[in-house]
Amino acid sequence: MVEQQTLFERIGGMDAVNAAVDIFYSKVLADESISHFFKNTNMATQAGKQKAFLAYAFGAPMAYTGKNMRDAHAHMQLEEAHFNAVATHLVATLQELKVAQELIDEVVVIAMSTKDDVLNR
Structure with missing residues (x-):
């Protein structure tokens, strides 16, 4: 029986996740509709959290120890347009x-x- 590769493996592993997050945040920070959410954020730390989350979400063989999505974003008062902008950049x-x-x-x-x-919601 052939084992199905995870999305993490099929996308290119940690090298691909690292490259994607770095490019992704350059797009996010250039977008005036959402960049203000990151004005007081240590972006190196944020990128590290995002890399760990995406690797885990894509099926990497690792544990994710960060906040859940609701807790991580609860204070931000995000709207549909903000979510859509981030998704578009991804x-x-x-x-x-x-x-x-x-x-x-x-x-x-x-x-x-x-x-x-x-x-x-």
């Missing part, structure tokens, strides 16, 4: 890295599964 980043569309689609499903928690 997809654009993966396209820029030439990730296959079927893998991007899997990433979008994972991202959408966090939407209610991120928006505190």
